Amino acid sequence: QKEVEQDPGPLSVPEGAIVSLNCTYSNSAFQYFMWYRQYSRKGPELLMYTYSSGNKEDGRFTAQVDKSSKYISLFIRDSQPSDSATYLCATVASGAGSYQLTFGKGTKLSVIP
Amino acid sequence: NAGVTQTPKFRVLKTGQSMTLLCAQDMNHEYMYWYRQDPGMGLRLIHYSVGEGTTAKGEVPDGYNVSRLKKQNFLLGLESAAPSQTSVYFCASSYSGGGEAFFGQGTRLTVV
Numbered sequence: 001q002k003e004v005e006q007d008p009g010p011l012s013v014p015e016g017a018i019v020s021l022n023c024t025y026s027n028s029a030f031q032y033f034m035w036y037r038q039y040s041r042k043g044p045e046l047l048m049y050t051y052s053s054g055n056k057e058d059g060r061f062t063a064q065v066d067k068s069s070k071y072i073s074l075f076i077r078d079s080q081p082s083d084s085a086t087y088l089c090a091t092v093a094s095g096a097g098s099y100q101l102t103f104g105k106g107t108k109l110s111v112i113p
Numbered sequence: 114n115a116g117v118t119q120t121p122k123f124r125v126l127k128t129g130q131s132m133t134l135l136c137a138q139d140m141n142h143e144y145m146y147w148y149r150q151d152p153g154m155g156l157r158l159i160h161y162s163v164g165e166g167t168t169a170k171g172e173v174p175d176g177y178n179v180s181r182l183k184k185q186n187f188l189l190g191l192e193s194a195a196p197s198q199t200s201v202y203f204c205a206s207s208y209s210g211g212g213e214a215f216f217g218q219g220t221r222l223t224v225v
Contacts, residue, residue, distance in 0.1 A: 043216030105155035
């Protein structure tokens, strides 16, 4: 079992919809949680960064972490065609020697005008 | 501001040939990483470095070697390329192990 599981989609939604993207992880040592956005033929770029459990909001984006259930979510409100991309969740364990950023496989999102 | 720059952007190799991919960052980051991205497999860590002169193996290190002789550069070498190494390779760097990773634009490698 891969340490971070993510439904690859693809996911297609109409413009203005609320999008929910999710990941689960298995390693209890994971402390930092991130969402990256990757446009076609580009490198990933950081979208949201959270530490431990809770919510973090940035504009139309909300990242949510539930450590008790090992569940990571990204919500996109009022989705736009420019949000069409692949979204990758990522985690990293804290502590000495734990420097590996582990990614989910990514979910491809298309927002239809 | 350049960020993370990968050279080359595209390359076609014949089986058995060797090549080196260069990654350069201008953010004074300690940590650097090499990933490969394949359809359906996501990003998989090949090797990483936590500082100048140090390297460590990631999830899929076989067939690759790396060097970090200078803090700003991280080289990925393929000694004898195989078709299974056809992939998109991404370099990334971060200030700390748990911090934001900045990615390069990728190198598309085809081994025929």
